[in-house]
Amino acid sequence: MEKKILSRAVIYLVTVVVICELLSFVIPAESVTVQKNMINAVYARRDKIESLAFGRSHGGSLDYNIWDKTGKNLSMGGQDIASIKYSLDYLSPELPHLQEVLICISYSSLYFDNEALSNGNLNDARKGLYAAIPSYKLISANDYNNMVFGKLFAFIQADYGFRKLVKAVKEKEEQKKSKQVGDILVDTAKMLQSAKVDAFDHSKDKKLALQYNPEIREQYLNYLKEIALELKARNVKCIFYTPPFYKAYTDNYPPKDIEETERVMTDLCKQTGTTYYDFSAYRTMADNMALYSNADHLNLAGKEQFTKTFKQVLRDGKGPADFPGLKIFK
Amino acid sequence: MLFNSIQFVVFLFIVLIVYRLLSQKGRLYFLLAASYFFYACWSFSYLGLIFFTSSSCFLAGLLIEKAPDRRRKKLFLTLSIVINFLILFIFKYFNFVVQAAQDISTYFNHPAHFDFLDILLPVGISFYTFHSISYVIDVYRGEVQTEKNIFRFLLFVSFFPQLVAGPIARTRDLLPQLRHLDNYKYENFRKGFVLIFWGLFKKMVVADRLAIAVNHVYNHVDQASSVSLIIATIFFTYQIYCDFSGYSDIALGVSKLFGIDLMLNFRSPYFSKTVTEFWRRWHISLSTWFRDYLYIPLGGNKVSQGRWIFNTVFVFVISGLWHGANYTFLIWGAIHGIMLVVERYVYGRSIRDIQPGVDFKNIIRWGITYIIVMIGWVFFRANNISDSFAVFGKIFEFRNVMPDVRSLFVPGGAESLIGLKFYDFVLAIFFILMLVTVSFAVRKSGIINAVLNLSAVPRWAFYIGVTFLVLWFGKFGVNEFVYFQF
Structure with a gap:
């Protein structure tokens, strides 16, 4: 009887794995490979890397083509602090010449967690990270589904094939309706001009409310503290920053949340001996709509200008006197 | 766990x-x-x-x-x-x-x-x-x-x-x-795994997908519209069935792996033609428990008519309260008890003689039963009694029906209306239809016999197919079974 059960179990597993491999061959697992490629790119240049950057989508504002140190920007839409800690735990000991780590703090960084974002689905960002990093530690307590699917079935990409199909159909529709796409761009511009920006406000938006997890803040602050202290022990500088946002975005964001972010970051900097550079209200850039692709994301020109400015602040010791609106917390 | x-x-x-x-x-x-x-x-x-x-x-x-x-x-x-x-x-x-x-x-x-x-x-x-x-x-x-x-x-x-x-x-x-x-037999493993696969499909693919829409609408009844409430209420009828019967299937399947047979808990309840029949098919282990340990000791139907009405409604009210300490469950139980009494007067003794089969009369009976059961589910799901009445009030307002229906097909419209992305909404309907079709096809033989009587290729197609349905379309978050709260 055992032989029978075992043989059927083997047939079942082999069939599932073969189908998965075939699917993986036909539809490469994009979200997993993106993360894998990023981590592998760092690993491949591990003897040269001097700087790393992390953060949510806002972290993409730092352009390493302009930065004065060899580095890699590992920021990703929806990347939470737990994932940054997980990546750094693995990467920092592997990089002998690492001199600095830049962590982008969005207003939402301290209460948005990737597990809540998944809303019942496997989380691609988490799954990709598990697939990319050879560690079997969980990023957070209830994350085992993402880990198992990242580690063992990274090639499956669960519903990836279906979503890719939907995306392709959508893109086709959008191409047909290019006029409507034009309208949307015009609307964005209008929205920016009129300062009516729907900021990341969990109190107004049901969907955001689902992703809002205020209980996680203490844990995240502890992670940031651990990151800073561990890096300090390795003589690596930990730098926190917030990039410029278009003024309407900041104006519409609940002031309480902004003040709270400033307060906890000030405390964190005092405790860890680090510095937090807040460019969110840096006037020259916050007033210039031409530097943004939307209210809170810089476009290419914006990224270039911000990176140059940040470099001047960090390397040449310039400050709020030279860049009005910039706030520095130590 | x-x-x-x-x-x-x-x-x-x-x-x-x-x-x-x-x-x-x-x-x-x-x-x-x-x-x-x-x-x-x-x-x-x-x-x-x-x-x-x-x-x-x-x-x-x-x-x-x-x-x-x-x-x-x-x-x-x-x-x-x-x-x-x-x-x-x-x-x-x-x-x-x-x-x-x-x-x-x-x-x-x-x-x-x-x-x-x-x-x-x-x-x-x-x-x-x-x-x-x-x-x-x-x-x-x-x-x-x-x-x-x-x-x-x-x-x-x-x-x-x-x-x-x-x-x-x-x-x-x-x-x-x-x-x-x-009782450690290969046959038990075959039967057990069919039930486990089918239960996982019901829970992870159907129930947990529908739960997103149901929670989105029922947790914000004040912001919901007629259309969103109608969709959420229909979805809830399938969510609660797939959630609970999915759990029961997995429980029966796991138990079978140890050679132990547990009591069948569901027999396609939504194909019932009367509420009385519904209770012979829904949560059978509980309804028979109440029958044997409460209804019959109270005298069952061998009492005066007035006492029988009391017995029936009382047992169902208690059964409602068994589910939870809330007025909503009490009303839910009372609705079912009253409907059983009403059916007894409408059908008389002939309620036992209703023949199975798909004919016009049975379709009408099925439709009426489904609507009554659905009304009961509104009380069962609503967070409180005022929400339950608000649901009915809003449903029958029929405000903005056409614009809301149209908005389902506009990018982002389904998500704002029922909290499901459009493709998830389409998938939800597709899987409900799939579930109903399969349940109808196997209503006499049961899922175990239906699958195990297949030849090797379609049988393995079932195992592998369900595996991939769960992997691709299942919800993998921490979604508890609804009945755990009871």
Whole structure:
């Protein structure tokens, strides 16, 4: 009887794995490979890397083509602090010449967690990270589904094939309706001009409310503290920053949340001996709509200008006197 | 530890292997340890409570057997029932009664304040309390042999596949099986896995997808529209069915792997042509429990008409309260009880003679039954009584129906209306249709026979197909089964 059960179990597993491999061959697992490629790119240049950057989508504002140190920007839409800690735990000991780590703090960084974002689905960002990093530690307590699917079935990409199909159909529709796409761009511009920006406000938006997890803040602050202290022990500088946002975005964001972010970051900097550079209200850039692709994301020109400015602040010791609106917390 | 979690897969795998390697006696102790470990994963601190409930019923069984006369037997039975229902009352109903007392005093303009108990509801308490009490009653009635081995009895109450959400096994069905833990057959594995696969599909692909829309709408009834409430209410009928029957399927399947048969809990309830028939097909282990241990002792239908009406409605109200300490469950139970009475007057004795089959009359009967059941589900799902009435109010307003229906097909429209992305919404409808079609096709044979009678290729297509449906379309978050709260 055992032989029978075992043989059927083997047939079942082999069939599932073969189908998965075939699917993986036909539809490469994009979200997993993106993360894998990023981590592998760092690993491949591990003897040269001097700087790393992390953060949510806002972290993409730092352009390493302009930065004065060899580095890699590992920021990703929806990347939470737990994932940054997980990546750094693995990467920092592997990089002998690492001199600095830049962590982008969005207003939402301290209460948005990737597990809540998944809303019942496997989380691609988490799954990709598990697939990319050879560690079997969980990023957070209830994350085992993402880990198992990242580690063992990274090639499956669960519903990836279906979503890719939907995306392709959508893109086709959008191409047909290019006029409507034009309208949307015009609307964005209008929205920016009129300062009516729907900021990341969990109190107004049901969907955001689902992703809002205020209980996680203490844990995240502890992670940031651990990151800073561990890096300090390795003589690596930990730098926190917030990039410029278009003024309407900041104006519409609940002031309480902004003040709270400033307060906890000030405390964190005092405790860890680090510095937090807040460019969110840096006037020259916050007033210039031409530097943004939307209210809170810089476009290419914006990224270039911000990176140059940040470099001047960090390397040449310039400050709020030279860049009005910039706030520095130590 | 949820049935649809990776931890449970690992747990089950280890338990099955060790179980196979042990002797019969060893299996008993090991299954008991595994069941207590399973429950401890939910709540370590409440392990003592389940142990107390089980051991008090075990002791009551022995005392009843040894009691020299009927009067003392009755005394031990009463004591056992009172103790166990008292525990259930404290943990589940005390705060409800306090709230009700406050509501009543406020209604009569003499607001009074009573303190609530700050305690958590132990998972599955209603299930294992009923399970244990049925044993004591069976012993009192002389219907079953008294269990002398306390370990076996503890396992009878805590057997992990049915511990937290049933089915509520009967003593005469389960206890004898636990005396011979050697029914380890390949055939059981085949049957068990068919049920597990089918249960996982129902839970992870259908129920958890529908739950997103239902929670989105029912948790914000004030912001919901007619269309979103209609969709969410229809979705809930399938969510609750797939969630609970999915759990029962997995429980039956897992139990079968150990060679133990549990009671069938669902038989395609939505194909019922009357509410009376619905209750012969829905949560069968609970409805038969109430029939055998409450309805019949109250006199059943062998009483005057007035008393019969009271008995029927009373049993259903209690059954509603069994689900939860809330007015919504009470009304839900009352609706079903009243409908059973109404049907008796509409159909008379001929209710038993309604022939199965798809004809015009049956389709009308089915439609009416489905709508009545759906109305009941509104009370069952709503967060409170005012929300339930708000749901009906808003549904029948029929405001903005066409614009809302059109908005479902606009990018982002479905998500803002029912909280589901458009493709998830389409998938939800597709999977409901798939479920209904399969359930209809296998309504006579059952899913096990339907699959196992297939030839090798389609049978394996079922296994692999369901696996990929779950992998691609399943929801992998921590989604508890709805019935765990009871």
